[in-house]
Amino acid sequence: QITLKESGPTLVKPTQTLTLTCTFSGFSLATNGVGVGWIRQPPGKALECLALIYSNGDKRYSPSLKSRLSVSKDTSKNQVVLTMTNMDPVDTATYYCAHQYDWADFFDYWGQGTLVTVSS
Amino acid sequence: DIVMTQSPDSLAVSLGERATINCKSSQTILYNSNNKNYLAWYQQKPGQPPNLLIYWASTRASGVPDRFSGSGSGTDFTLTISTLQADDMAVYYCQQYYTTPLTFGGGTKVEIQ
Numbered sequence: 421q422i423t424l425k426e427s428g429p430t431l432v433k434p435t436q437t438l439t440l441t442c443t444f445s446g447f448s449l450a451t452n453g454v455g456v457g458w459i460r461q462p463p464g465k466a467l468e469c470l471a472l473i474y475s476n477g478d479k480r481y482s483p484s485l486k487s488r489l490s491v492s493k494d495t496s497k498n499q500v501v502l503t504m505t506n507m508d509p510v511d512t513a514t515y516y517c518a519h520q521y522d523w524a525d526f527f528d529y530w531g532q533g534t535l536v537t538v539s540s
Numbered sequence: 541d542i543v544m545t546q547s548p549d550s551l552a553v554s555l556g557e558r559a560t561i562n563c564k565s566s567q568t569i570l571y572n573s574n575n576k577n578y579l580a581w582y583q584q585k586p587g588q589p590p591n592l593l594i595y596w597a598s599t600r601a602s603g604v605p606d607r608f609s610g611s612g613s614g615t616d617f618t619l620t621i622s623t624l625q626a627d628d629m630a631v632y633y634c635q636q637y638y639t640t641p642l643t644f645g646g647g648t649k650v651e652i653q
Binding site for chain 1: 580595646
């Protein structure tokens with residue numbers, strides 16, 4: 421059974437760097453064709469895909485946020501880490517990590533999400 | 541970026557009636573080499589993460605009731621709930637995975653009339 425769980429701070433100050441960890445089970449990022457995505461959702465708004473990381477180490481970022489994002493994986497720990505620099509109140513959102521369906525970039529399993537508030 | 545436009549923003553449907561949600565992509569998401577449309581539909585209930593309903597535009601995900609169906613090709617797609625149940629109250633999103641950046645529609649809220 422595939423599960424994912426996001427962890428990290430619930431409150432960050434403007435200009436700070438956010439670091440979120442996705443800890444998963446039921447699959448391995450050492451397996452070909454596997455990927456994990458980070459998706460966020462501001463309160464009452466739509467979904468936005470931030471980043472993807474694949475088993476082969478390839479990474480994809482939202483073009484509008486690319487300069488602020490970094491994603492990495494620790495295969496031995498079954499974790500994926502997302503960092504976002506220079507946080508702003510508009511970055512207040514629920515951040516989800518999700519399992520990418522085999523060899524296709526849609527998401528069949530999602531974590532419960534973590535609400536991150538950016539405020540001084 | 542491929543822009544995904546959903547309509548309507550919201551709709552109210554009586555229990556047992558049909559609900560239809562539209563999704564339009566700004567360019568084709570049909571990959572000619574395999575004749576597949578790179579479109580997924582999700583259902584999201586309040587306080588919960590999205591739940592995958594449909595992929596490849598018309599393939600139901602595991603455990604999804606058959607009252608949910610997806611159709612369309614190229615740039616125009618539809619999610620249909622054939623007989624609305626109370627449990628179907630939610631926001632529905634389409635997502636293209638033809639190319640990165642992956643993009644979602646703005647969502648359609650389905651309410652009970």
